[in-house]
Amino acid sequence: MSGELLDRSVAERVLTRALAHGGEFAEVFAESRGGLTMAIDESRIESVQSGAEQGAGVRVVSGGTTYFAHVDGLDPADLERAAGEAAAALRGDRAEPRPLRALESAPLPVERRPEQVPTPRKAELLRELDERGRGEGGEVFQLRASYAEGRRGVTVANSEGLFAGDDRTRVRIGVQAVARRGDRVETGAETLGAHRGYELLEEEPGEIAAGAARKALTLLDAVPAPAGSMPVVVGGGFGGVLFHEMTGHGLEADHVQKDASVYAGRLGDQVAQPLLTAYDDGRLAGEWGSDGIDDEGTPTRKTEVIAEGRLTSFLYDRLTAGRDGVASTGNGRRESFRHLPIPRMTNTYIAPGDARPKEMIAEVGRGFYAVSFGGGQVDPATGDFVFGVSEGYLIEDGRVTAPCRGATLIGNCLDALAAIDAVGDDFWMKTGICGKGGQRVPVGTGQGHVRIAAMTVGGTEV
Amino acid sequence: MRELAEQALAAALEAGAGDAEAYAGETARREVRAHGGKVESLAAATQRGLGLRAWIEGRVGYAYGTDLSRAGVAEIAARGVEAARAADPDEFAAPPAGGEEPPALDGLSDPGLGEWPADRVAELALAVERAAVGHDDRVRGVEQAVYVDSADRVAVACSSGAGGEYETSSCYAYTQALATGDTGRETGLGFGIGRGPGGLDPAAIGREAAGRATAMIGSGKPASRACPVVLDATVAASFVGLLGNALGADAVQRGRSPLASLLGERVAADAFVLRDDGLDPDGLASAPIDAEGVPRRRTPLVEAGTLRTFLHDTYTARRAGAASTGNAGRSGYRAPPSVAASNLIVAPGELELDGLLGEAGDGVYVTDVAGLHAGVNPVTGVFSVGASGRAIRGGELAEPLREFTIASDLVSMLRSVRAAGATPRWVPFGASVSTPPLLIGEMTVAGS
Numbered sequence: 061m062s063g064e065l066l067d068r069s070v071a072e073r074v075l076t077r078a079l080a081h082g083g084e085f086a087e088v089f090a091e092s093r094g095g096l097t098m099a100i101d102e103s104r105i106e107s108v109q110s111g112a113e114q115g116a117g118v119r120v121v122s123g124g125t126t127y128f129a130h131v132d133g134l135d136p137a138d139l140e141r142a143a144g145e146a147a148a149a150l151r152g153d154r155a156e157p158r159p160l161r162a163l164e165s166a167p168l169p170v171e172r173r174p175e176q177v178p179t180p181r182k183a184e185l186l187r188e189l190d191e192r193g194r195g196e197g198g199e200v201f202q203l204r205a206s207y208a209e210g211r212r213g214v215t216v217a218n219s220e221g222l223f224a225g226d227d228r229t230r231v232r233i234g235v236q237a238v239a240r241r242g243d244r245v246e247t248g249a250e251t252l253g254a255h256r257g258y259e260l261l262e263e264e265p266g267e268i269a270a271g272a273a274r275k276a277l278t279l280l281d282a283v284p285a286p287a288g289s290m291p292v293v294v295g296g297g298f299g300g301v302l303f304h305e306m307t308g309h310g311l312e313a314d315h316v317q318k319d320a321s322v323y324a325g326r327l328g329d330q331v332a333q334p335l336l337t338a339y340d341d342g343r344l345a346g347e348w349g350s351d352g353i354d355d356e357g358t359p360t361r362k363t364e365v366i367a368e369g370r371l372t373s374f375l376y377d378r379l380t381a382g383r384d385g386v387a388s389t390g391n392g393r394r395e396s397f398r399h400l401p402i403p404r405m406t407n408t409y410i411a412p413g414d415a416r417p418k419e420m421i422a423e424v425g426r427g428f429y430a431v432s433f434g435g436g437q438v439d440p441a442t443g444d445f446v447f448g449v450s451e452g453y454l455i456e457d458g459r460v461t462a463p464c465r466g467a468t469l470i471g472n473c474l475d476a477l478a479a480i481d482a483v484g485d486d487f488w489m490k491t492g493i494c495g496k497g498g499q500r501v502p503v504g505t506g507q508g509h510v511r512i513a514a515m516t517v518g519g520t521e522v
Numbered sequence: 523m524r525e526l527a528e529q530a531l532a533a534a535l536e537a538g539a540g541d542a543e544a545y546a547g548e549t550a551r552r553e554v555r556a557h558g559g560k561v562e563s564l565a566a567a568t569q570r571g572l573g574l575r576a577w578i579e580g581r582v583g584y585a586y587g588t589d590l591s592r593a594g595v596a597e598i599a600a601r602g603v604e605a606a607r608a609a610d611p612d613e614f615a616a617p618p619a620g621g622e623e624p625p626a627l628d629g630l631s632d633p634g635l636g637e638w639p640a641d642r643v644a645e646l647a648l649a650v651e652r653a654a655v656g657h658d659d660r661v662r663g664v665e666q667a668v669y670v671d672s673a674d675r676v677a678v679a680c681s682s683g684a685g686g687e688y689e690t691s692s693c694y695a696y697t698q699a700l701a702t703g704d705t706g707r708e709t710g711l712g713f714g715i716g717r718g719p720g721g722l723d724p725a726a727i728g729r730e731a732a733g734r735a736t737a738m739i740g741s742g743k744p745a746s747r748a749c750p751v752v753l754d755a756t757v758a759a760s761f762v763g764l765l766g767n768a769l770g771a772d773a774v775q776r777g778r779s780p781l782a783s784l785l786g787e788r789v790a791a792d793a794f795v796l797r798d799d800g801l802d803p804d805g806l807a808s809a810p811i812d813a814e815g816v817p818r819r820r821t822p823l824v825e826a827g828t829l830r831t832f833l834h835d836t837y838t839a840r841r842a843g844a845a846s847t848g849n850a851g852r853s854g855y856r857a858p859p860s861v862a863a864s865n866l867i868v869a870p871g872e873l874e875l876d877g878l879l880g881e882a883g884d885g886v887y888v889t890d891v892a893g894l895h896a897g898v899n900p901v902t903g904v905f906s907v908g909a910s911g912r913a914i915r916g917g918e919l920a921e922p923l924r925e926f927t928i929a930s931d932l933v934s935m936l937r938s939v940r941a942a943g944a945t946p947r948w949v950p951f952g953a954s955v956s957t958p959p960l961l962i963g964e965m966t967v968a969g970s
Contacts, residue, residue: 096605102776104612108605109584111856112598113571128565132588142567149564149640179608202777238777238901245777247901285906287746287929287968318557320665320700322707400563435896437908441665441700441709444925446908448896468897468906468927470968516743518906518927518968 064163064215064225065090066116070136071217074118075157077143079219082152083122085378087218088143089355090116090134091397095210096175100186102202103194108179117397118143121379122150130398157219165225167352168345170257174209174231177258182207185233185261193237193269199280200273202238207231209258216357224357230348230502231260232491235269239276246282246465248275249434249450253491253502255350275451278463285452285467285519291427292469292515293420293455298432298490300505303338304408305436305445306473309496311340311365311373312391312403313380315440322443322473323371332369332477335413339364340375342390342406348491349407349504356392356401363389365408377403395499402497407504413483417509420482427455428517430469435492443473446518468518476512484509523548523677524687526590530572531679533599539576539606541617542599543680543814546572547855551672552640556647557664564640571855576602580611584858617814618836618846620683624810624817629803630690632718635673643669646724647695653728654699654712660739661732665709667697671719676809684815692806694950695722699731703739710734711756711890715806715950734889737912741922743969744913750885750940751928751965752878752914757888758868758960759949762796764898764905765932766863766953769798769823770849771838773861773900780903780932781829789829790936794960795869796824798833800848805865807954813852813859821847823866824936835861868957871942878943878961880917886967887912887919888928903932906968926969930962938963 071088078086094112098105116139117130129145131138189205208231215225232253239246250272254260294302307323315321323331342360344350353359356378364372376384377392380403393404421429429452436447449467453460489506527544534542550568554561572595573586583605587598638646651667671693678685696713712731714722753761773779781789790796800818802808812818814836822830834842835850838861851862879887892908899905906929913920930938943958 098608104610106582106609106612107584107858108582108608109586109858110601110605111585112587112589112601115569115588125561126563128563128567130565130567130569132569132571145566179604183608204776240777245780245902247899287927287966289970315665318663318665318700320698320707320709398567398569400565433896435893437893437896439709439892441698441707442924443706444892444908444910446893446897446927448893448898448906450896465902466899466904466906466929466931468893468908468929470908470925470927472925516925516927516968516970518908518929520906520929520966 065092065134065213066215066217068160068223070139071223072160074139074143075217075219077140078118078120078147079155079157081147081150082155083120083150085121085219086157087216088116088118088139089397090215092213095208097206097208098182099204099206100190101204103190105183105186115397116142118146119400120146120150126400128400158221160217160223161221163223163225167227168255168350170229172258174229174258185265188266189235189269192266193235193273196270196273197277199239199241199277200237201240205233205235205269207233214355218357222357224353226352228255228351229257230255231258233261233265233268235272237273237276239280241280244280246276246279248272248279251491253348254346255348256346279465282463282465284521285464286428286517286521287519289514289516291424292512293424293427293429294510295431296484296486296508297488298505299510300409300507301433301436301492302447303410303507304405304505305438306476308405308408309438310440310473311375313374313376314403316374317380317383320441326371329371330369331371331474332366332480334368335483336366336369336480337411338366338409339411340405340408344407347407347489347504348502354390354392355394358388358390358392360390360406375403375405377401393501395501399499404496404501405494405503407489409489409506410483410510412485412487412508415482415484417484417486420484420509420511421455421460422458424455424458429453429455429460445473446470464519466519470516470518476515479513480510481513482511523675526572527677527679530574530595530599531681533596534574534576534602535681537599537603539578539603541577541681543575543617544572545855546677548675549672552643554644554647554669556651556667559648561644564644566640572598573855574598574602575858576606577615577617578606580613580615581606581609582615583609586855614837614841616840617680617682618684618816620680622817624686625801627801627808627810630688630808632691634720635671635691635718638719643719646719646722649724650695650697650728653725654697654731657729657732658736660701660703660736661699662702663700665698665700669695678811678815680815686811686815688810690809691717693719693722695724695727697728697731699735701735701739705740708735708738715948738910738922738924741924744886744923744926744967745970746968748964748966750882751962752882752887753960753962754889755947755957755959756949757891758957759955760891760894760951762866762868762955762957763953766866767900768903768932769833770861771832771834771842774832775838775841778901784829785832787829788827789933790824790827791939792827793871793941794824794936794939797822797867798849798863799867800864802865804948805954806950807864812848812850814850816846816848816850818848818864833861833863835859863953865954865956868942870944870946870958872944873941874944875959878941878959879914879919881941881961882914883917885914886923887914905929905931926967929966929968935962
């Protein structure tokens with residue numbers, strides 16, 4: 061998989077064929093991907109799965125319409141045929157692609173190639189996770205831990221002469237623990253992932269399992285979540301999914317340009333209090349959502365999206381950037397060679413503030429402390445969002461008290477963003493998988509503790 | 523496809539598998555996205571792939587790939603065998619017994635699909651958009667109008683003799699209408715599904731999107747309380763899909779289903795009757811065989827309020843001492859088979875929507891839910907999800923409502939179903955479900 065997937069002369073022939081009936085832009089995206097996943101469940105190693113795929117997608121853009129075809133395998137004749145299929149509906153005169161530059165490839169560093177680590181070693185890691193999780197208490201009665209490694213080599217060439225490659229390796233483990241006491245059953249989950257090699261797992265992965273088990277055990281004492289509007293303190297790390305949903309998606313330029321985002325027309329506006337600054341950064345070293353280039357060959361970069369409360373940038377791929385007359389921000393991403401690139405977040409986070417998390421909670425009389433989420437969803441056009449809370453507590457008299465189960469946070473983006481009145485000085489990142497338009501891509505989310513002055517908590521205790 | 527599967531099977535046995543199963547799949551897929559009266563993108567491609575499951579003395583491994591040359595198939599087989607060697611043995615792991623004749627099923631494929639070239643389906647997507655924006659001045663556009671069709675060929679071959687092959691086709695179109703009112707933007711989804719584009723009504727899809735978007739104009743939050751709730755068919759289908767996961771014997775056996783201890787018990791009100799039906803030609807998950815080659819069938823799940831059976835594949839059936847219900851599912855060649863519902867069908871009742879609203883009296887009519895992947899705990903069944911819809915007052919629809927949650931748990935919700943509506947609809951969100959609207963006696967609504 062090292063080296064280019066696409067010979068320069070082959071790429072040029074494919075692009076020439078793609079523009080045979082006209083078009084302003086053509087691109088070929090070649091990919092070779094492989095991976096291994098396995099799990100331990102009921103203390104037994106199972107679900108060992110190995111996959112390998114190669115293929116390419118070709119697109120031609122003409123008059124605002126994108127024509128797309130893809131093919132399995134990287135046989136030059138098949139690639140040219142795919143280019144011909146993409147161009148089949150066009151009726152214009154031949155256009156000429158520019159000659160390709162020399163291949164540029166600067167993959168993010170990976171120390172220990174996961175595929176070179178023997179499989180039994182990975183099985184041992186899973187057994188260790190199983191033992192650590194179960195060791196947290198006799199009430200842990202089920203535990204599933206999973207391991208996944210994946211490598212994606214990509215090469216992109218386009219009619220403007222771009223020729224770029226990347227070699228991406230990701231490793232991730234996840235643990236779900238189930239605890240039981242009498243009729244009560246509760247779950248806890250944790251993940252650890254990075255755009256890194258197996259070195260990620262040579263530190264202290266067992267803590268992930270212990271953490272998942274402790275969450276499930278804690279929830280055995282949980283009370284039903286409250287229902288109603290109240291101050292909410294959100295935890296760091298995956299708490300950042302809050303910003304991902306309530307702002308990040310609305311900044312993706314495809315939504316904005318269709319006026320299907322509440323942030324459309326708001327560039328330069330004060331949308332949050334001055335204590336809030338946020339970024340999308342596809343270059344953060346080792347982070348889950350990082351890549352060397354995006355899936356259109358644009359180098360990834362750090363984009364300030366909110367500066368001291370002011371909206372400063374949307375997130376662009378090539379097509380949407382062209383429409384706004386700006387440069388791509390390196391956010392053109394796709395799930396695989398079988399998908400078209402669209403504007404997507406990479407690692408999105410609220411920068412650390414200067415509030416102390418303890419004080420942020422102490423200042424709240426009665427409220428809710430959402431330590432972590434199961435995930436969330438937003439309608440960028442209306443701004444309505446919802447988050448499922450996986451670990452939450454009541455705040456009473458400025459103190460964190462009873463754990464709660466079954467809580468959801470719900471609100472509207474612009475209101476909630478403006479209501480953030482404290483950002484903590486602690487900070488860390490977590491991994492997520494984001495779905496949009498039927499495509500799933502790895503994204504990082506991060507923040508320190510964040511407080512929202514008022515938000516609707518949707519529990520069952522009215 | 524059958525030859526490819528047979529070839530892969532032989533390669534796996536040669537590579538050292540005790541038993542093996544090969545799944546070969548081919549999908550020809552087209553997708554059109556339209557916006558602003560123009561085609562935004564047009565994609566068409568055919569993909570083929572192979573998934574291989576290998577058993578070695580109770581150890582199971584899986585490998586997949588798309589290199590279908592002889593050498594490529596041998597390499598996939600070798601990886602499958604290597605994966606099996608890394609697993610721990612499981613006494614219940616074994617391929618399905620062969621010998622059961624799959625039923626003959628007609629109507630799974632639309633022979634007319636070939637008469638719809640790209641420009642004709644593109645016109646269909648544009649017609650969906652026109653219908654959405656032409657319905658009402660307050661609709662000022664759509665985010666996208668999308669049309670997708672696919673023609674699938676599948677073959678399964680197993681060393682036990684189980685297997686078969688079939689072809690299906692399906693298509694869908696949807697659009698998200700954008701309406702503007704005094705309180706800001708509103709969105710509404712309209713969709714249609716069928717075996718082929720001839721079965722879609724673009725005008726109806728556009729009208730549904732426009733109707734849902736404009737209905738939300740001027741919406742406010744409901745007061746937090748426990749009250750009767752009517753779920754429209756699309757929302758009911760989302761919950762039924764979750765129920766399908768809880769009914770999978772795999773989740774049950776591993777202690778991860780809220781129904782785990784309730785076999786033979788009362789889990790629902792009499793008004794809620796559910797079956798899994800892998801043979802209904804209108805259900806897009808129908809096929810003569812399931813993902814491991816076992817014949818599909820009809821399986822009553824909830825009748826007279828009682829949980830009759832869980833959904834089984836070969837593994838869970840062996841473990842439970844039961845028979846497979848033909849419910850091995852898979853999302854294509856990249857994933858090994860696992861227990862999944864085929865088509866879930868909720869039996870219709872007597873009342874049309876106005877009758878359900880009348881029975882509800884005062885409550886909430888829910889037309890959309892959000893955040894199901896995060897707001898539902900699949901192990902405990904406890905949920906709290908975002909919702910929007912209309913108030914019900916005096917048995918009739920009143921003002922629009924948004925930004926609230928509905929919360930309960932799956933079993934409590936089923937036990938409090940007061941009535942099922944008379945008109946079912948097929949809904950393809952996540953699972954293939956046919957359900958009418960449902961009246962739930964009480965749920966917690968959290969708003970202002």
